[in-house]
Amino acid sequence: MNQMNARIRRSTIAAVAALVLPFSVMACGSDDSDSSSDDSTAAGEETPGQDDSDKSEEGDEKETASEPFGPxxxxxxxxxxxxxxxxxxxPVATAAGNNPALSTLVKAVGAADLGDTLNSAEDITVFAPTNDAFDKIPKADLDALLKDKDALSKVLTHHVVxxxxxxxxxxxxxxxxLAKEKLTVAGSGEKYEVNDDSKVVCGNVQTSNATVYIVDTVLMPAK
Incomplete structure (x- = not known):
């Protein structure tokens, strides 16, 4: 009888163990899956944050690059x-008229009757000489140039791309x-030269129809 009871107890223990063991394994597997899912979610959350930071930096660079620069x-x-x-x-001729440092250029544009031409142009670049740039030209030569409409027009259009x-x-x-001659440009950062002898002192100035680079020397055409 005792042996029979012992066999019954052993059979019962074995049966309980057979039922409990699979649930234990499943529980462990579930924990691992949850942990893996959490890790994956955490990794997924880090990536967007890193990308947003990179995009923000790129946006800042683009914004900085679009601003006027130079002393x-x-x-x-x-x-x-x-x-x-x-x-x-x-438009560019009107905008130049509002800048006291370009008053000689504005006078020259008026003498050459180029104001309307410049204002009505679309998407141009103007290399605008300062008053000091015109002062580098001997007074007699500058006065003569301002009186010669054809020569003055060629000089001024040589500043327009x-x-x-x-x-x-x-x-x-x-x-x-527009004078049908070539300008060479070179530089980097905030330092640029035009034709090797004229420096950009204030660059990337925007008007409604033009990008303006204010330069410190008048650009003379070869002919």
Whole structure:
């Protein structure tokens, strides 16, 4: 009898063990799966954050690159028609007229009857000489130039390229001007030269129809 009872107890224990063991294994598997899922979710959450940071940095670089640059930009008013925001609303000849540092250029544009031509053009680049740039020309020669409409028109149109040029386009290039001659440009960062002898003192200034680079020397055509 005792032996029979012992066999019954052993059979019962074996049966219980057979039932409990699979549930234990399943529970462990479930924990591992949850842990793996959590790890995966955590990894997935980190990646978007990293991407957003990278995109933000790229956006900051693009924003910085679109701003005017150069020591000459410090003279531009912070508000009003002559400010960067004000000039962006006007066509290029009108915008130049609101900048006191370009008054000689504006006078020359008027003498050559080029104001309407420049204002009505679409997507151009203007290399605009400062008053100091015109002062480098002997007074007698400048006075004579201002009285010679054809010669003056050629000089002024030699400062205009029939496309908008971004700063990166000035790093190393050659462009045809409206005077049907070539300008060479080179540089990087915030330092650029035109024809090897004229420096950009305030660059990437936007008007409604043009990108303007203010330069410190008048660009003379070869002919």
């Amino acid at each position: 000459g930009c410090e003279a531009v008013p912070e508000s009003g028609d002559g400010s960067f925001d004000g000039m962006a609303k006007d 029939d496309e908008r040029l971004a700063p990166k386009d000035l790093e190393d290039g050659e462009y045809a001007t």
